[in-house]
Amino acid sequence: MILRHDDYGKSARYDADVVVVGTGAGGAAAGATLAKAGLDVIFVEEGSYHPTSSFNPYATETVPRIYRDASSTVIFGSPDIPYLEGRCVGGSTVLNGGMAYRAPEAVLDTWAKRTGLEELGPKGMDSYFSDVEERVHVGHQLEASVGGDSRIMEAGARKLGWKYEVNRRNQEACVGANNCVFGCPTGAKQSALVTYVPDALAAGARCLTEIRVEEILVERGRAVGVRGRAVNPRTRRPGPRVVVRARAVVVAGGAVQTPYLLLRHRLGRPSGRLGKNLLCHPNVKVLAVYPFDVQAWKGVNQYGQIREFDDDGILFAENMVPPGAMAALIPCVGRGAWDLMRRYDQIVATGVLVEDSTTGTVSRGPFGLAMPKYFITARDHERFVRGAKLLAELHFAMGAEYVVMPFSEYPFVRSPDELRKLSVASVPAKSLELLTVHLMGTAAMGGRPEDSVVDPSGELWDLPGCHVADASLFPTAIGRNPQITILALALRVGERLAERLLSRKVA
């Protein structure tokens, strides 16, 4: 059962075994595990429910429907980094590119050593990864779904002798509609919307949508539920109060909203790490304009990644988006914008992703504003400039007419010679046009209360009954698309909690 704003009357109260805040990768997977174990689960989701049949390629309708704050969210820093995340049933899995990578073994080894938890190592996590991969159909794309932009990237990598890896994606018979960022209209992308959320509902879970959770109910030092306000869809103002009481609370609002909610209660003691350790895997866009039609909007969103520079934490990938989304990113206006956009069929949109070399913070700002802050390092600056130049080099090698760079002062490069003139010295860090969609790490899991926020089962050290099950749990950066790792950790949290609650029930 999925309820929405007009179902709550003047106020509403529900009871359950577990209340799960958020229905993205973490919330959905944890909730489905708990519901399938026989527990009464209620999801509380801030966004609305949009079925597969409602997805289309139009930015004006899609952005307010499924993106948080109509994609006006920013990480403050130098430069500022706009970030995107989902606000709908299924969360960011509805609008991501569908990449399905496990955290690398070296990263999991680091997690195990750093936290003292063997179970976070490659062996301990293996069965969770396998379960997730089976449920969300992780595999390679059908050849029939591969479009021109992917072929150009693959051929470019081959020409330059770079390592190219075909992506593993969570998809079932994906035919390359390339509407991933606005919701998959074919249902092929195995987002939480079409996997874990239906699993949970089939097992009896309920989903209360259009409610923003404002606080956790705490009684006798224990989390016993949540209180929130339903959001009026027309006025966007807070409406009826909704209370959900439960034996346990799972917070899965993502790496910004989870600490934002928990910090209200001054949690995160004794380490003081709640809201710290923000990781964001920032990226820059490089658009190439070719002298022929590529029609990159046809074909799978991201067929592969160039992994030649893995050792430096640099990845390249294609990522074409509909015109309404692309227009928000281009560095020109008026005639200049039209000169670029009228050649939409000839544009290949690509990106450089750089693994975090630093961490940021999330705090509660004034006027209800979550305040993420993140300052890139000199090393990041160098890698972004180098990465964007290398990617532009690939495009020129493949015959691009000109390239739109992510450097505000030098947005257009028309030849390899011009490209060579760009350097770290000539492109200041603050002129980088960064963006991110991978936020992680603000409520890190660990084995010791003095250096982590939650214990090995995902429960807050300083608030029994309150668990975290989302990307906030990551102790360190993973340098990969985080979806599968979030799902695996959330399954683990859900399983531990189910065992605990059911053993208490039996007792």
Add this chain to the structure above:
Amino acid sequence: MTLHLQMVRERSDPAGGAGRSAARVAGETEARRSAAGPGRLVERHPADGWVLADPRPMSGPTRRAFRGLIRVLCPPPPGPTLPDLEDRIELHVRRMLSYMVPVVALGFVVAVHVVDFAPMWRFRAWSRLQRVDRDDAERLLTEMGRSRSPFVRMLILAVRGLVLSTFYDQEETHAAMGWKPLPFLTERIRLRERLLAGEPISPADHVLPISPVARETVA
């Protein structure tokens, strides 16, 4: 990793049968749209029971400044012309502001005014942007978008992103660009249905670079 722990559960319908659940609305919508055929699936205005928010109120001076900005940010002919360009973009942007944290929406309004006064504080003209010659105004905004100052760039990014995203999402603009996504998406939806029904893929089902030059480039 199956949990072999089953408990008898007691559960009742908390809504007590009252209200109109999202799932029910969506279910009805799915049925209606399925009956209409896959061609209707990816069109505008999906009927999943969801409504766009009311536009956020905007004062007269802000509207005038914002409309001046719209005229500069959107291309003049021979770019696509929309008969009610300013109305359409203003209405949609005001709706988008309703989804933002109020202080961010307020920041947008402030940005509109600061940019409107940019010809003065950038020492270009003693008048507001809304009264400056269009070409001069476009040059100024382009230059501001490439400024060394992150603050100045953020001002432009905010207004440019919202206005251009709306402009390049209009039917007339798509027609002028030659972008027709619906036949392709519909064909892909049908193809996936065929694959799930067990039909094999034929060569005609492949997405390939369309232009022969592109095909030659990647060969």
